[in-house]
Amino acid sequence: MLGRGRQGAYTGGMMTMQPRLIRTARERDDLGWTEMAWSDRLLASLGLATLFTEDRLDCAEAPFTLRGLHFQRPPHAQARLLRVLSGRAMAVLVDLRRGSGGFGRQGVHLLDAETPAALFVPEGFAVGTMTLLPKTLLLTRFSAPVVPAARSGLLWNDPALGITWPLMGAVPVMEAADRALPRLAEIDDPFPD
Secondary structure (H helix, E strand, C coil): EEEEEECCCCCCCCCCCCCCEEEEEEEEEEEEECCCCHHHHHHHHHHCCCCEEEEEEEEEEECEEEEEEECCCCHHHCEEEEEEEECEEEEEEEEEEEECCCCCCEEEEEEEEEECCEECCCCEEEEEEECCCCCCEEEECCCCCCHHEEEEEEECCCCCCCCCCCCCCCCCCHHHHHHCCCHHHHHHEEECC
């Protein structure tokens, strides 16, 4: 599900690789259900042929745990595939590709363990996640290794982004480093093409 911020959703523009919600099928049987969590063949059939090199699990004990908005600078940029294994989370993507026609625009996707789906995020997007239920577990596949020196991000509540986080009066649970990230207007041009 794609939501629109005050600046509108990201657009296709000149860039061809766009974020995509990939729905998968669950097969129910007498024991419960089974599902193909991801497949290189499925991604290739959707034009998203990406080799993933690392997986990361993030578990948040409390609701309203916010991570991000993160990205890695080239040449260590990463495509990602996000899936919620338990609980529910909101994923926010911000287009950082100058040539996309959607620079600075954001999209919002709700992911939960009950819905068989994964969110594909190409290189050039900052990604933030906020848990909506206790004990939410997210699986993220990365197309490139995490390189601490290449890590960067955007301030989660930058007014220029117009992101509406569903905090319902709560204060987000965050790392201090994420509260100190720069605003969109303060970053250089990490993805000029």
